[in-house]
Amino acid sequence: MKIGICASDHTPESLVANRFARAPYFAVYNSETLDFAFFNNTAKDEGSGAGGKAVKVLGDLKVDIVLVPELGPKAIDALNAFEIKSYQYKQGKTVREALYEYFEKKLPEMLDASVKGKH
Amino acid sequence: MKIAILSGKGGTGKTTLSVNLFSSLNKVTLIDADVEEPNSHLFLKGNTYHEEDINKQYPVVDHDLCTLCGKCGEFCNFNAIIPAKKKVLVFDDLCHDCGGCKLVCPTNAISYTDKAIGKIFYQSVGDNKQFLYGRLTVGEVSGVRIIEYLKNVTKKEEVLLIDSPPGTSCSTVAAIEGSDYCIIAAEPTPFGLSDMRMVVELLREQKLDFGVVVNKSNLGNDDIYKYLEEEGIELLENIDFREEFAKIIARGELLVDHSEYVRNIMNSIIKKVLGETYA
The missing domain is CATH 3.30.70.20 (Alpha-Beta Plaits)
Structure with a gap:
């Protein structure tokens, strides 16, 4: 299983990002190999539709689950279409801490958008 | 003759110029192509005799x-x-x-289906003048289809004024495309000059003739005049800022109905751009 995490930098000790689609990096944790890999988020500078594009980036990375700060309506639709589940972390944690909280089942699953789109 | 009025920076007097030029001409049609926030109609108070929905198409996947x-x-x-x-x-x-x-x-696997994105309104102003404006629905990303429609239904007009959107985006390009002449409404402020430079670049790229009207010419500094001289750009006219003008505009009235000074300026612009016979 692969778990994506929105990251502000490219190490497991980096803080989680405060935006989903505009996050600088996506961390991908592979639960079989126990490895972290970091990828530039190529959707972050999109003029419009970054939410859908960011989900596509995660889909191409074969992510099953993603840990996020907030999600807009288009990102939710796209996550559903890519069959990726999402869980919401709290700000101020590191990538590794957010991942541990997910495994400890402390993060709520996101079923609806938490913010309105078009900002 | 198609004349587009544009600006770069917002609030420099595109609509003021457009509606006052319109009112100074005998036979003319005006379109307000700033479909995201049209406002010429507030000054012309025409009579809407027809409106149409404008659609865009978007993909449907089989x-x-x-x-x-x-x-x-x-x-x-x-x-x-x-x-x-x-x-x-x-x-x-x-x-x-x-x-x-x-x-x-x-x-x-892809076909297209229609979705309404806005409306256009046909108005008669006075006895023989026509005014059209478009309005893009809030939330829609592009008014280009509406602008193209406005221009298509007025393409045979002898004298057409186009009140264009600010900036240098797709909407502005759609509004000015095919014009015989463009008038830049400028203001002598650092922002005004900076945004005007981008418009000049756009107009040169589009190979369109243009001149500049410096609005609020008694404010700001004279950098704009230096720029016009350096670049060899025609200065059509200056219009002073006066508190009474601001009040007239805020009431939704036309400057030419109140000010001989502005009437003379509009006639001078018309002579320079359209020729003696129209003034």
């Missing part, structure tokens, strides 16, 4: 034909179509209606 190859998503610059795991997602509000996804689809 999932029996789609092979999820991903080409449509790679092509789309606006992330309006995203191939996912088992289906293709379409965000119709992001679609700019360019037609590209259908062209690149190898299995003909």
Whole structure:
């Protein structure tokens, strides 16, 4: 299983990002190999539709689950279409801490958008 | 003769120039192509005799034909179509209606359907003048279709004024395309000059003739005049800022109905741009 995490930098000790689609990096944790890999988020500078594009980036990375700060309506639709589940972390944690909280089942699953789109 | 009035920076007097030029001419049609926030109609108080819905088209995917190859998503610059795991997602509000996804689809799985994105309004002003304006629905991404429609239905007019959107975006390009002359409404402030430079660049790229009207000419500094001289750009007229003008405009009235000074300036612009016979 692969778990994506929105990251502000490219190490497991980096803080989680405060935006989903505009996050600088996506961390991908592979639960079989126990490895972290970091990828530039190529959707972050999109003029419009970054939410859908960011989900596509995660889909191409074969992510099953993603840990996020907030999600807009288009990102939710796209996550559903890519069959990726999402869980919401709290700000101020590191990538590794957010991942541990997910495994400890402390993060709520996101079923609806938490913010309105078009900002 | 088609004359576009544009500015770069907002609030420099595009609409003031447009509606006062319109009122100074005997036979003329005006379109307000600033469909995101049209305002010429507030000054002209015409009589709406007809309105039409304007549609855009957006893609619909036939999932029996789609092979999820991903080409449509790679092509789309606006992330309006995203191939996912088992289906293709379409965000119709992001679609700019360019037609590209259908062209690149190898299995003909994409067709288009209509969606209303705004309206255009036809007004008569006085006895023999026509005014049209468009209004884009809030939330829609592009008014280009509406602007193209406005220009298409007025393409045979002898004298057409086009009150254009600010900036140098697709909407502005759509509004000024095919004009015989463009008038830049400028203001002598650092922001005004900076934004005007971008408009000059755009007009030169489009190979369109243009001149400048410096509005609020007694404010700011004279950098704009130095720039015009250096670049060899025609200065058509200056219009002073006066508190009474601001009050007249705030009441939704025309400067030419109140000020001989402005009437003379409008006539001078008309002579320079359209020739003696129209003044």
